[in-house]
Amino acid sequence: MDTLNLFPLYLSFRVASTATLVGFLFGLPVAWFLSRGRGKAVDFLDTLTNLPVVLPPTVLGYYLLVLLGRQSPLGAFLEDTWGARIVFTPTGAIIASTVVSIPYLIKAAKTAFLEINEDYLNAARLLGRNEFNIFVTIVMPIAWRGIVAGTTMSFVRALGDFGTTLMVSGSIPDKTMTMPIAIYDALQAGDKAMANLLVLIMTGIAVTVLFTINLLERKMRKG
Template identity: 60%
Template structure:
């Protein structure tokens, strides 16, 4: 059996979980805004959010390199102010995973918000409840199935990202090498045994996570 390091698996899980958490915090408010917005600005934001879904990963990774590289305004600011270099670090992998996966969170949540009856929300507003209260106690609970679906798709996309992550985080062993990149490197090295083992592990982990999420969702529905 091939000598396999599980570091890429743990890094992939950590990156995917972090990116998914950030996608929830950032994506749900954006989705709610886009659901309510009826303007050219809303349409423009929606279009830009959809762009990572249709752009080739290498193009998206190139944009991230230009935006976050050491010679960029953001990269220069981070390095001069905090002494932080973002590219070719695990943090860059999180950024890449977030950018490629957050559209799924926003699109799913936006559709879920659209399915909530406006009459119910309007009645609650007439009764004197604040918009924040209505959002937290009515809109979110009524739209939770779509939000959970978005979380699942976001996590799956973040876990499996390859192109953008490789561009901005690289394939540094025991530092930035995620599971998809480790599989690619094993194939390049001609180590089919390692590649097969990594593919099997990745598939088993993805199936286990998705099965667990589906079971939890069914329990909530039935309970």
């Protein structure tokens, strides 16, 4: 067995944390809009947000490559204007992980928002509060359990993504190789001992994160 390289673990946490933060900032407004909106346009957007869950990772990765690759208008613009390359970089891994993980946050937050009694919101509007104030002071405190659950699932999903991340960022050692990709490479190299060790580490991390969040939720309910 080769010496354990901790870079994939560091990169996985960096990618998952950043993807979860980006997903939180963009996913919550989308979830709120979907819970309030009506009509075919809203239904279509809802369908799009769930596509990453059902599409094969290779298909999703292919779409991202077409959208962000150097030959695409967007990819060429980013590189020519700011010298920013997306494909085969840690940034590409973050984008891929965000795309595959954000649906879990949106789904959980939307469900939590739908359960809020509309009378609370209407009462706040009658008192003169604006929508942003209502969202921060009423909606978030009521829906926090669903938001925490969705954020947790989003983080764990981003941490464990393989197919889409591999398609977009590749498996460059000490640059874009996350833990799932490192496990795949160890198996490809026939190093089963290393693969087993990495699998145990990933399983331990996932169990620890979920157990800790459940414990915190239970304590906050009692509090």
